Amino acid sequence: MLIEMRGIAKRYQMGSHVVNALDGVDLDVDRNEYLALMGPSGSGKTTFMNIIGCLDSPTEGRYVLNGEDVTSMSDDTLAHIRNKEIGFVFQTFNLLPRASAFQNVELPLIYAGLDAGTRRERAAAALEAVGLQDRAHHKPNELSGGQRQRVAIARALVNRPSIILADEPTGNLDSKSGAEIMKLFEELHARGNTLIVVTHDDAVAAHARREVRLRDGRIEVDRRRDPIPA
Amino acid sequence: MRPTLRVVLEGVRIAYHALSANKLRTFLTLLGNIVGIMSVIAVVSLLGGIDLYMRTEVASEGSNLFTIRRVDFFQAIEDFEKFVDKVLHNPQLTRADAVALRESLQHARYVSARAAQDAVKVSALSKSVEVEVAGCDAYYPFVNEIPLAEGRHVTEVDDRENAQVALVGWDVYQALLAPRDASGAVIRIGNRHFRVVGVAAQRGKVLGQSRDRFVIVPLGAFRKLFGPNESVQIQIVADDIRNLDAAMEEATVAMRIRHGLGPRAENDFAVSSSEQLINLWKSVSRGVMTALVALVSVSMLVGGIVLMNTMVVSVTERTREVGLRKAVGAPQGAIMWQFLVESATLSVFGGVAGMAIGFSIAAIVSALSVLPYVVNAAVVGVALAVTIALGLVFGTYPALRAARLDPVEALRSE
Numbered sequence: 001m002l003i004e005m006r007g008i009a010k011r012y013q014m015g016s017h018v019v020n021a022l023d024g025v026d027l028d029v030d031r032n033e034y035l036a037l038m039g040p041s042g043s044g045k046t047t048f049m050n051i052i053g054c055l056d057s058p059t060e061g062r063y064v065l066n067g068e069d070v071t072s073m074s075d076d077t078l079a080h081i082r083n084k085e086i087g088f089v090f091q092t093f094n095l096l097p098r099a100s101a102f103q104n105v106e107l108p109l110i111y112a113g114l115d116a117g118t119r120r121e122r123a124a125a126a127l128e129a130v131g132l133q134d135r136a137h138h139k140p141n142e143l144s145g146g147q148r149q150r151v152a153i154a155r156a157l158v159n160r161p162s163i164i165l166a167d168e169p170t171g172n173l174d175s176k177s178g179a180e181i182m183k184l185f186e187e188l189h190a191r192g193n194t195l196i197v198v199t200h201d202d203a204v205a206a207h208a209r210r211e212v213r214l215r216d217g218r219i220e221v222d223r224r225r226d227p228i229p230a
Numbered sequence: 231m232r233p234t235l236r237v238v239l240e241g242v243r244i245a246y247h248a249l250s251a252n253k254l255r256t257f258l259t260l261l262g263n264i265v266g267i268m269s270v271i272a273v274v275s276l277l278g279g280i281d282l283y284m285r286t287e288v289a290s291e292g293s294n295l296f297t298i299r300r301v302d303f304f305q306a307i308e309d310f311e312k313f314v315d316k317v318l319h320n321p322q323l324t325r326a327d328a329v330a331l332r333e334s335l336q337h338a339r340y341v342s343a344r345a346a347q348d349a350v351k352v353s354a355l356s357k358s359v360e361v362e363v364a365g366c367d368a369y370y371p372f373v374n375e376i377p378l379a380e381g382r383h384v385t386e387v388d389d390r391e392n393a394q395v396a397l398v399g400w401d402v403y404q405a406l407l408a409p410r411d412a413s414g415a416v417i418r419i420g421n422r423h424f425r426v427v428g429v430a431a432q433r434g435k436v437l438g439q440s441r442d443r444f445v446i447v448p449l450g451a452f453r454k455l456f457g458p459n460e461s462v463q464i465q466i467v468a469d470d471i472r473n474l475d476a477a478m479e480e481a482t483v484a485m486r487i488r489h490g491l492g493p494r495a496e497n498d499f500a501v502s503s504s505e506q507l508i509n510l511w512k513s514v515s516r517g518v519m520t521a522l523v524a525l526v527s528v529s530m531l532v533g534g535i536v537l538m539n540t541m542v543v544s545v546t547e548r549t550r551e552v553g554l555r556k557a558v559g560a561p562q563g564a565i566m567w568q569f570l571v572e573s574a575t576l577s578v579f580g581g582v583a584g585m586a587i588g589f590s591i592a593a594i595v596s597a598l599s600v601l602p603y604v605v606n607a608a609v610v611g612v613a614l615a616v617t618i619a620l621g622l623v624f625g626t627y628p629a630l631r632a633a634r635l636d637p638v639e640a641l642r643s644e
Contacts, residue, residue, distance in 0.1 A: 055557060055637045076561040083559020094554040094641070098247055110236065111559040155558065 001064075002162055002194055003029035003052065008061035009217075010047050021047040022058070023217035029196070031162075034189045036208035037198045044217040046167075049198045053086050053165045054078045066162050083111050087156025089166035093148045095140040101127065101151045102136040108159045126154040130184060146177030153184060157193075164188065166197045170204055182207050241571025248544065248572070249579060256576070259540040262533020263580030263620070264587065266526045267613050271588025273522050276595060277515050278604030284511050294471045295373065295504065296478050298323060298331075298464040298485060302500030304510050320498045322461040325367065325449060327488060331464060332369075334484055337477035339469040342369035343462040345452055352445055354406040354417045361402055361443040363419060365452020365462075373465045376446075379403075381413045381428030384448050388427075392450035396424040400432040400442035419445065420455050439600055474503060530616065533580065534624035541573045541628035552632050553640025566633040573625025574618050581617030585610065 010022040022044045029035060039045040050056035051063065054070055057078070063071045070081055087108075088094075095104045105126050109119040127133050130150040140148050149169060156164050166185070170178030185207060189195055199205055213221035249256045257264075300320050306313040328343035335341065346364040353359075368386035370376070376383075379400065388395050396417060398406075407415050407426070415426045424447060433441040447455075449462070468477035482501050489498055545552070552565055592603040 050638050053557075055641075076563075079556060079559050079561045082557060088557050090641070094550065094557075096551060096554070098244075107555070108558040111555075111561070111564060159559075 001028055002031050002033075002066055003027060004062075004064040005052075006062045008048075008051060008058045008063060010044070010051065010056070011059045020217050022051070024061070025214075025217070025219055027212065027219070027222075029163075029194065031194055032189070032192050034185075034195045034207070034209045035197070036205035036211050037196060037214070038200060038205055038211060039214035039220075040200070042216075043214040045198060045214050048214060049165065049167060049196075052163070052196060053088060054082045079111075083108055083159060085162045087153075087159065087161040087164045089149070089152050089156050089164065089169045091168035091171040093140070093145075093152045093172070095148060095151060095155075097140055100137045100139055101132060101143065101154075104140070104151055105154045105158050108155060112159055122158055123154075126158040127151075129157060130154045144177070145173050146180050149173060149177070149181055150184065153181070153188075157188070163194045163196060166195065168199055168201075169197065170199075170201065178204075238571050241568055242575045244568075245572045245575035245579065248576070255540070256579075259536050260533070260576065260580030260583065262529050262531075262536055263577055263617055264584040266529035266533060267581045267584025267617065268588040268591070269529070270522065270526050270613060271585050271609065272591040272595075273518065274606055274609045275589060275592035275603040276601060277518060278606050279592070279596060279601040281511070281515065282602055282604055283600070284508055294468045294474050296466055296468070296474065296481070297502055298327075298466070298481060299500045299502070300461040300463070302502065304502075304507070305500070307510075307514065316498070321489060322459070323464060323499060325462060327485065328367065328462065328464045330488060331466065331481060331484055335466070335477065335480050337469050337473040337480055338466050340369050340372040340465075340467040342373040342465045343367050343449060344370060344465060345449065345456075345460045345462045347456055347460075350419060350445075352402060352406070352417055352419050354415065357406050359402060359405045359443070361399070361445060363445045363447065363452070363455070365449040365455075366446050367449050370446065370465075373467055376433075377431040379429045379431040381426070383428055384446055389448040389450060392454065393448060394422060394424045394451055395427045395448065397428040397430060397446040398426055399430050399444040401440050402443060402445055403429045417445070419447070422451075422455060424451070474505075478503065530620055533577075534620045537573060537577060537580075537621065538624040538627060540576070541569065541625050542631065544572070545569060545628045545632040548632075549635060549640045549643040552635050553637050553643070556635070556637035557641060562633040565635075566629045569629035569632050570622055570625045573628065574621030577617045577621030577625075578614065581613055585613060 005025060005027040008022055008025045008027075009020065012019045012021060025048065037045060037049060047056065051058050054065070055078075057072060061071070062069065065081065066085055068081070070078065073081065096107070099107075102123055105123040106119050109122060114122070124133065124136070127136055130153050132147060132150055132154065135143060135147060135151075140151070143151065153164075156166075169185075170181055173181065182204065185195055185197070195208075197204060197208060205211055209226070210224045211221060212219060300323050301313065301316045305316065323343075325343045328341050331338065332341035344364055344366045346362055348362050349360045350363040351358055351360055352363065364370075366384060368384065368389050371383050376397075381397075384395060384397050387393070396419075398412070398417065403412055406417060412426050412429045416423050417426060418424070424445075430442065430444075435441065453460075466477065466481060468474045478501050482497065485499050485501075486497065491498065555565060589603075589605065595601070596603040
């Protein structure tokens with residue numbers, strides 16, 4: 001099992017009362033799953049995603065990621081886990097504006113402490129996997145929205161993470177580019193990657209093989225299904 | 231994560247982009263650094279130049295030479311009132327003093343009396359030059375090194391007979407007499423004629439000033455030219471460099487006795503060696519340096535605070551970038567070093583600019599005066615070290631702020 005979560009809760013003190021952003025969530029995710037995490041705003045979806053992505057720690061419960069208990073790790077240890085296990089894809093791409101596509105993709109490898117030769121090899125391979133090998137030296141502002149998101153996906157892939165965690169990956173794209181990204185996700189899934197896509201868009205969620213719906217900090221729906229035919 | 235070469239280069243690159251992206255802001259940020267380093271470099275270069283000037287000019291007199299003067303001109307720096315008092319009241323030094331010292335001092339090898347007038351018009355035929363005219367007794371060649379190009383020095387016989395003879399410096403010969411034969415030629419000083427008996431070999435320039443623009447005549451003839459009231463100065467060469475202090479002490483005692491001074495009276499003459507002049511200069515330059523360090527510290531402190539402010543703005547502007555870097559696995563140390571390297575780089579840019587301006591100022595001042603300027607490698611090194619340290623110290627707070635950002639919050643920021 002890749003992800004084992006038991007009784008995950010996240011509570012915030014808001015003035016005099018406590019907000020239960022997450023209120024006792026259990027979730028198991030296997031390797032090579034393609035999971036859509038859905039829910040209306042305020043459902044705890046974003047908090048849950050941050051905890052899955054080791055950006056945030058739960059106030060209660062236990063989270064074992066790839067055999068390691070990450071429930072209450074220090075900031076730097078969590079940074080190391082994120083570097084090794086998680087590939088993030090953001091709605092707004094979050095590329096470094098002054099760095100080339102190649103340098104953006106290379107970034108996680110720098111923090112992994114790899115030597116220049118290995119970094120070059122792996123970053124080039126990741127760019128090729130998203131079909132942007134001929135755009136390696138372009139800056140983000142020289143790329144289209146779809147291309148930028150593909151650079152971001154290459155960055156997510158480059159350190160061979162256990163999970164690719166995408167937050168509204170098509171939210172800032174036109175429908176054609178969005179469709180290309182979803183097709184790319186299909187390919188990544190077919191190659192054995194584990195994908196978790198956070199979205200409120202049913203069309204995006206329809207690509208996933210499993211749907212998890214949150215409401216008021218709890219899992220309301222967790223069902224497996226066949227993907228829509230491409 | 232230690233600052234690897236890559237982190238450093240990345241920081242330099244980011245700092246360079248920040249520099250070029252907003253030139254005015256960068257300039258204002260670095261103004262403190264620029265002004266501070268500029269002042270240090272300019273002042274230190276010029277002090278170094280004056281130092282060099284002192285050493286070559288003053289120390290060229292020879293290290294076992296000392297001089298007795300009527301007044302100590304450097305006293306004007308320390309106590310001007312006293313200086314004026316001495317100028318008014320100290321007795322004249324005379325040739326008789328020199329003769330007496332020559333006879334009585336144990337540690338003196340040579341004693342020479344000398345008087346001089348600057349900017350005296352010396353002419354021959356239709357040409358004239360303004361040069362220094364010195365009246366010397368026969369011992370001057372032993373005290374000052376003046377090699378001859380032709381002819382002879384002014385001698386004891388000339389001196390005794392108040393002969394109207396002259397030794398001319400190379401430039402004077404060139405200006406008035408060349409290409410004619412010097413010996414036997416006649417030059418005019420004031421309303422008197424002097425027969426040239428010798429030409430000094432060319433001594434060249436020291437720090438832009440010719441050392442060949444002089445005429446030496448016997449002291450008696452000098453007296454007739456300029457009147458009997460001019461005080462002489464007495465130059466004494468100690469028999470050994472190790473006896474310099476003893477010789478100076480001996481000369482002081484002898485002069486006090488000659489002037490009939492009581493045990494508590496102050497010296498009414500001044501004894502100084504070139505070493506003392508250099509020491510006095512050193513204490514003056516130390517004073518200047520101390521004042522400089524104080525002024526520059528203030529300037530650098532202000533510069534550091536402005537730099538810190540700019541770095542805080544820079545961190546705020548790049549909160550999302552920090553969030554992203556953390557998301558893909560940057561530990562706190564890496565973020566910290568990134569910003570520290572950036573602020574140190576910015577600071578060094580300011581320092582380098584300050585150095586460039588400082589050296590330019592020194593070069594311009596040097597070009598407009600006789601003073602050379604000296605590029606002091608140690609000062610360049612210290613200036614670089616100080617700017618790096620400044621960048622690191624004042625960059626620490628912004629860098630810590632960046633390192634401690636919560637990745638979730640940072641990624642959410644606009």
